[in-house]
Amino acid sequence: MSTSSQSAALKFEILARCSTTKARASILTLPHGPVPLPIFQPVATQASLKGLTPVQLAQTGCNLCLNNTYHLGLKPGQETLEVIGGAHVLQGWKGNILTDSGGFQMVSLLELAKITEEGVCFSSPHDGTPMLLTPEHSISLQNTIGSDIIMQLDDVIVTTSPDAVRMKEAMQRSIRWLDRCIAAHKRPEKQNLFCIIQGGLDLEMRKICCEEMARRDTPGIAIGGLSGGEDKVSYCQVVDTCTDLLPQNKPRYVMGVGYPEDLVVSVALGADMFDCVWPTRTARFGNAITATGNLNLRHASFANDFTPIDADCSCECCRSEEKGGLGITRAYIYHVASKETAGAHLLTMHNVHYLLSLMGKVRAAIIEDRYPEFLRSYFRKAYGDMQKIPTWATTALRKVGVDLRA
Amino acid sequence: MAAVHDHGPARLSSSICSFELQSPSPEANKPRIGHLSFQDRVPIETPHYVAVSSRGAVPHLSQDMMRGNTRINAMYAAIEDFIEKATHQSQTPPVFNFPAAPHESPLRKFIALQKSALLILGPRRIPPLPCPASSTHSAISIVTALGYGMLEYTDYIEAVQKLRPDIVLGMGDVLFGHKPGFKRRDMMGDRTLAWMKGLVEGMTDEENGTPRTALFAPILPIEAEQQSYYLDALKDELSDHISGLVLYDIASIDAISPTLHHLPRLSLAPISTPHDLLNAISLGHDIFAIPFITSASDAGIALSFSFPSPTQDPNTPTALPLGIDMWSPTHATSLSPLSPNCTCYTCTHHHRAYIQHLLNAKEMLGWVLLQLHNHHIIDEFFAGVRTSIKQNSFQETRTAFHKLYTAELPEKTGQGPRVRGYQFKSEKSEPRRNPPAYRALDHGKEKLDDAKEKLAEAEKLSLSVDAGDLEERGSGEGLGEKVD
Numbered sequence: 001m002s003t004s005s006q007s008a009a010l011k012f013e014i015l016a017r018c019s020t021t022k023a024r025a026s027i028l029t030l031p032h033g034p035v036p037l038p039i040f041q042p043v044a045t046q047a048s049l050k051g052l053t054p055v056q057l058a059q060t061g062c063n064l065c066l067n068n069t070y071h072l073g074l075k076p077g078q079e080t081l082e083v084i085g086g087a088h089v090l091q092g093w094k095g096n097i098l099t100d101s102g103g104f105q106m107v108s109l110l111e112l113a114k115i116t117e118e119g120v121c122f123s124s125p126h127d128g129t130p131m132l133l134t135p136e137h138s139i140s141l142q143n144t145i146g147s148d149i150i151m152q153l154d155d156v157i158v159t160t161s162p163d164a165v166r167m168k169e170a171m172q173r174s175i176r177w178l179d180r181c182i183a184a185h186k187r188p189e190k191q192n193l194f195c196i197i198q199g200g201l202d203l204e205m206r207k208i209c210c211e212e213m214a215r216r217d218t219p220g221i222a223i224g225g226l227s228g229g230e231d232k233v234s235y236c237q238v239v240d241t242c243t244d245l246l247p248q249n250k251p252r253y254v255m256g257v258g259y260p261e262d263l264v265v266s267v268a269l270g271a272d273m274f275d276c277v278w279p280t281r282t283a284r285f286g287n288a289i290t291a292t293g294n295l296n297l298r299h300a301s302f303a304n305d306f307t308p309i310d311a312d313c314s315c316e317c318c319r320s321e322e323k324g325g326l327g328i329t330r331a332y333i334y335h336v337a338s339k340e341t342a343g344a345h346l347l348t349m350h351n352v353h354y355l356l357s358l359m360g361k362v363r364a365a366i367i368e369d370r371y372p373e374f375l376r377s378y379f380r381k382a383y384g385d386m387q388k389i390p391t392w393a394t395t396a397l398r399k400v401g402v403d404l405r406a
Numbered sequence: 407m408a409a410v411h412d413h414g415p416a417r418l419s420s421s422i423c424s425f426e427l428q429s430p431s432p433e434a435n436k437p438r439i440g441h442l443s444f445q446d447r448v449p450i451e452t453p454h455y456v457a458v459s460s461r462g463a464v465p466h467l468s469q470d471m472m473r474g475n476t477r478i479n480a481m482y483a484a485i486e487d488f489i490e491k492a493t494h495q496s497q498t499p500p501v502f503n504f505p506a507a508p509h510e511s512p513l514r515k516f517i518a519l520q521k522s523a524l525l526i527l528g529p530r531r532i533p534p535l536p537c538p539a540s541s542t543h544s545a546i547s548i549v550t551a552l553g554y555g556m557l558e559y560t561d562y563i564e565a566v567q568k569l570r571p572d573i574v575l576g577m578g579d580v581l582f583g584h585k586p587g588f589k590r591r592d593m594m595g596d597r598t599l600a601w602m603k604g605l606v607e608g609m610t611d612e613e614n615g616t617p618r619t620a621l622f623a624p625i626l627p628i629e630a631e632q633q634s635y636y637l638d639a640l641k642d643e644l645s646d647h648i649s650g651l652v653l654y655d656i657a658s659i660d661a662i663s664p665t666l667h668h669l670p671r672l673s674l675a676p677i678s679t680p681h682d683l684l685n686a687i688s689l690g691h692d693i694f695a696i697p698f699i700t701s702a703s704d705a706g707i708a709l710s711f712s713f714p715s716p717t718q719d720p721n722t723p724t725a726l727p728l729g730i731d732m733w734s735p736t737h738a739t740s741l742s743p744l745s746p747n748c749t750c751y752t753c754t755h756h757h758r759a760y761i762q763h764l765l766n767a768k769e770m771l772g773w774v775l776l777q778l779h780n781h782h783i784i785d786e787f788f789a790g791v792r793t794s795i796k797q798n799s800f801q802e803t804r805t806a807f808h809k810l811y812t813a814e815l816p817e818k819t820g821q822g823p824r825v826r827g828y829q830f831k832s833e834k835s836e837p838r839r840n841p842p843a844y845r846a847l848d849h850g851k852e853k854l855d856d857a858k859e860k861l862a863e864a865e866k867l868s869l870s871v872d873a874g875d876l877e878e879r880g881s882g883e884g885l886g887e888k889v890d
Contacts (some may be wrong), residue, residue: 047763051770055755056470076738076763084759092756102496178483303491303500316470326469328516331500335488335516339551340825341770342463349468 005249007219008189009148012251018371021400022243022270025366028064028251030148031190032088033098035064037251038267038362040355041098041275042144046071047091049352051345054093059316060353061360063095064148066275067101074125086146098275099147100255101138101196103154114156117173133156135180139193143186143229151222152181154196159230159238167200172197175212182216194253196224201234203241210245220251223271227256232392235262236269240399243270260289260358264378265393267362267399268371279355283347286337288330289354289382297333297347305330315353317346372402379404408888419692421445423573423620423649425670435659437462437687442670444572444620447524448479452670452692453795454788456524457781458532458700460829461487461551461695462517464781465700466644466773469518475751475778477785480524482695483513484531485565486548486557487828493548493555502568509618513569526622527566528575529557532674532695535828536583540590543597551828559601563608570616574609575652575672578624584822591628595636598624602639606647620649622672625662627655650779656682663742679814680711680728680787682684687791698815699784703776705818706733706765708744711781713790714803717812725812727755732776733820737762750782751775773823 003014003256011029018024026037039069042057043066049057057065067087076090081355084090087097103120113122119134135153154177157163178195185193195213199205213221223242226235246252251272257263258276261353266274267276279289286298290310295302297309298355306329308318319325328346365374375397384406394404418727422445427438443449457464457478464472464481472478491497504512514525529546537547537554545556559577579597586594602623609616623640626633640648643664650670651662659671673691677683678698686694702709707729715726730737730744743753744761752761752775764772794800824840 046767046769047760048767048769048771051466051468051774052645053471053751053755053771075767076759080759080763084741089741089759090763092760198495233498256799264594290485304503307502321521325474327515328469328518329516331504332462332516332518335500340461340463341466341773341823342468344770345468345471345774349470 002247002249005247006221007192010219012220012249013379014248016369018268018366019369020372021268021375021397021402023239023267023362023366023371024270024272025363026251029271030064030096030192032094032148033063035096036360036363037272038263038359039064039273039364040263040279041066041070041273042280042352042355042357043275043277044091044093045277046075047087049339050284050348052348052352054091054095056349057093057352060097060349061356062352064098065093065095066098066100067091067145067147069099069138069141069145070104072099072145073102078141078144081144086144088146096148097145098149099142099145099151101151101153102133102141103138103156104255115173118175119153126204135177136184139163139184139186143191146187146193149192149194149220150185150305150397152178152193152195152218154178154198154224156198156225157200158228159200159225159234160228161200164202167202168205171198171200171205171209175209178213178216178218182218192219194218194220194222194275196222196255197242197246199224199272200225201238203237206238206241207245210242214245214247214250218250220253220273221246222253222255224255226254227276232262232390233267233395236265236392236396236399239266239269239271240396258355260355261379261382261390261393263355263359264362264375265396268397268402269364279351279379280348283351284344286333286347287351288333288347289351292384293382295330297330298337299334302330302334305334307346307348309333310354313350313354314348314357317350375402376404376406409768410668422618425650425668427668435689437791437800438690438692439792439795440845442524442690442693445618446521446525447572448522450480450524450693451792453687453694453791454480454692455694455696455699455784456482456526456672458695458697459487459517460531462513462519464775464777466703466770469520471774471778473520476781478523480526480693481519482528482532483571484528485527485529485562485569486531486550486555487556488513489561489565490537490552492561493550493557498672499565502565506570510573511570513571520645524573525571526573526672526771527569527571528674529562529577530582531828533676533697534582539582541597543593543600546579547830551826553827559604562601563605566619567603567608567611567614567616572618573620573622573650574616575604575620576605576623576648578626578652578654580624580626580654585755586628591632594626594628595633598626598633599636599639599819602636602644602668606644611648621647621825622650622652622670624652625658625674626657627653630661633661637661637663652859653691656686656689656691659691680713680811681808683787684791684807687795688800688804691823696784699780702729702778702815703773703780704822705815706731706772706820707780707816707818707823708728708732708761708776709780709815710745711783711787711807711811712745713787713792713807715807718806718810726810727816728811729815731816731819732758732761732772733765735762744776744779745783748779748782748789750779752779752782768821770823829845834865 005012014026016025028035044070119132124131138153154174157170195218197209199209253273254271257274258278288309289297317328321327365371426441440452472499488501489499492499502517504516506512535549537549545558548557579594652672656675670692709729713727737758740758794803
């Protein structure tokens with residue numbers, strides 16, 4: 001079984017596999033440098049990670065972040081991006097960028113959009129005139145953006161949709177659109193097109209989609225349509241099913257996942273890449289991610305809490321001044337949360353650093369082949385009492401050979 | 407508060423804070439060069455400025471940005487930013503409880519201000535919001551995050567004792583927003599004197615005193631004759647205790663007794679352009695708090711002046727702008743820095759097109775980058791001012807500056823960041839400052855129903871939802887997002 005793959009603009013190499021679970025540690029080399037997998041990718045929606053400079057973002061350990069095609073297509077617009085020379089030049093980011101197809105907005109705006117075989121028809125946010133997003137247009141936009149990983153336009157519908165006929169149509173159309181995307185892709189030597197597996201929660205449909213799309217041999221593969229309100233048991237089943245069928249030697253990206261426990265479980269199920277706006281959005285609402293759970297630092301109980309956001313965290317905010325950090329306390333975040341944007345910047349730095357560092361620890365555990373122990377200690381710390389660990393997590397992990405309550 | 411100890415006259419701060427005037431002479435009404443040094447802090451060459459903080463941070467700049475990407479080495483903090491829990495909920499302000507050694511400032515640790523920077527504490531924010539209530543004999547009116555309140559001078563003394571900043575500004579009976587009446591003016595000096603005496607007592611208290619805090623005394627923004635009793639006290643009984651003066655009016659220089667000319671002068675006078683600054687410098691003001699730096703950044707304006715000004719191009723006789731409106735779409739594809747040859751973080755890492763995009767997309771980073779650049783411009787401005795004073799060319803250089811640049815900063819055309827209650831005071835029948843981020847759900851539904859109808863009719867959409875709304879409703883971000 002091959003453990004590596006190479007295409008014109010990507011090299012993927014598995015360094016270690018967990019001997020119990022399906023977890024893998026690998027290196028993904030993209031045009032803007034190597035990315036250690038498993039990885040969490042923060043979302044810089046409009047070519048900016050919510051108040052952080054690219055240098056600050058790099059300091060969190062990030063070398064691969066997201067931009068949103070839909071947003072960049074509106075502002076600054078394709079023409080401007082063309083003149084400037086793409087999103088890397090626009091934002092002064094030396095690392096890698098992944099862009100979505102612009103199609104995700106369909107899920108949330110489904111009622112406002114009409115999907116045909118040709119593409120997605122929606123109204124222009126500028127003047128309300130009808131606009132058509134086709135696979136060709138999406139790829140053309142992403143070619144102009146110049147992102148290192150580009151995503152196919154897919155027909156996304158909510159996973160919880162009871163309409164099996166529509167679900168099947170969406171899955172099959174996504175395969176057809178993949179072919180159109182591959183044909184339209186002008187810069188395969190510089191940008192990597194990833195396919196997106198669809199099929200909702202129907203495991204049979206997912207299987208068909210996996211087989212069909214794997215045959216197209218894209219440099220990487222995404223599992224899409226999840227994180228849309230489905231229950232976690234179904235989510236885990238879909239990821240588990242797909243990773244069993246997908247080629248080992250390709251990176252696997254589960255879209256829209258960012259809760260720490262979702263990340264560590266999904267890694268055990270064989271996924272490598274994740275993204276989510278939650279860590280940065282929740283930071284702006286004053287919420288800190290910590291090893292013992294999420295803290296709402298706007299709560300008055302933190303007004304006099306002069307400890308770091310997370311005592312074990314090594315981010316710029318949490319390290320003491322003696323250790324070259326800023327020595328930011330929970331009390332100070334309470335003081336500025338929702339009042340000064342600097343407070344949001346600090347928590348954004350912390351949350352992104354926290355998740356990247358968590359993935360670093362996950363990776364080290366896989367390489368040292370102690371991922372099952374890592375999972376046990378992670379959940380013990382997060383929930384205190386092993387009995388409080390959610391059943392979906394224990395079930396999913398038992399299926400890959402880890403008994404959390406052991 | 408314990409009584410003043412009785413081991414002879416206690417004296418404040420002589421050894422920890424010193425100010426040396428270098429040139430040309432320590433007389434009033436002349437530009438002057440000075441060196442303000444404070445134990446353990448980076449010395450400040452004057453004329454210079456102190457950064458103005460809001461709730462402990464220079465607006466838009468997280469602490470790492472301030473440390474790593476600015477040359478800010480002095481910061482002003484207002485007590486009204488920290489005491490809302492005391493004023494409105496009768497609780498000890500959390501900052502008072504921050505664990506710190508006696509030689510440390512709990513305030514500095516709380517706001518994570520670097521050790522090398524000078525920390526100055528005063529009662530009110532800069533610029534202060536006018537308050538409806540007047541001062542009393544023992545308190546001034548303030549604005550906290552929870553609303554209007556009163557600051558008793560005894561509470562201010564306690565705050566100084568607890569927070570131990572490097573420099574504290576004496577609480578003055580200064581009115582903001584309107585001119586004091588004649589009778590009121592008479593009381594201002596008396597009140598300020600009483601409060602100053604109390605503060606000196608508190609700061610020299612044997613048990614709770616602040617031997618590492620220097621005191622700057624206010625000069626009231628009224629005629630010298632109207633505060634003569636207070637001014638006399640400053641040069642006589644209080645002179646040993648004060649290390650500097652705070653001025654609220656440019657003209658107050660004239661009220662300073664010649665025997666106090668050796669003291670550094672911190673100017674909180676209204677300053678809205680670099681021309682105002684040059685005027686105040688020419689009269690002998692030393693250190694400035696400059697609200698227009700942050701207000702320009704908020705307005706999307708990149709300051710673009712330098713001192714000495716560049717040689718005027720005879721072919722373009724029109725005045726140069728003091729700043730560039732970065733909202734203008736003319737910058738949308740410009741890969742130039744904000745100012746040519748500028749060495750600030752923003753200009754060495756980014757270009758105009760990005761700043762324009764960030765403002766247009768209402769991304770917070772736009773204001774961060776402008777704030778870094780604008781502080782750098784002011785740093786360079788003061789360096790140029792000091793050189794010209796040393797070289798005895800200040801007046802000529804100033805004249806050339808006035809001639810070359812426009813009188814005012816450009817008008818704000820775009821939308822600024824969201825403002826908070828403690829940052830502005832709304833006037834009656836004023837339009838709302840922050841446009842609504844969310845629309846009522848039923849309003850959205852109406853639109854949705856409309857859209858469906860039209861869709862059915864014409865097979866095309868006629869909805870107009872702007873991108874900002876999409877984002878605010880949480881549907882625009884991310885490839886996928888959690889809704890569970």
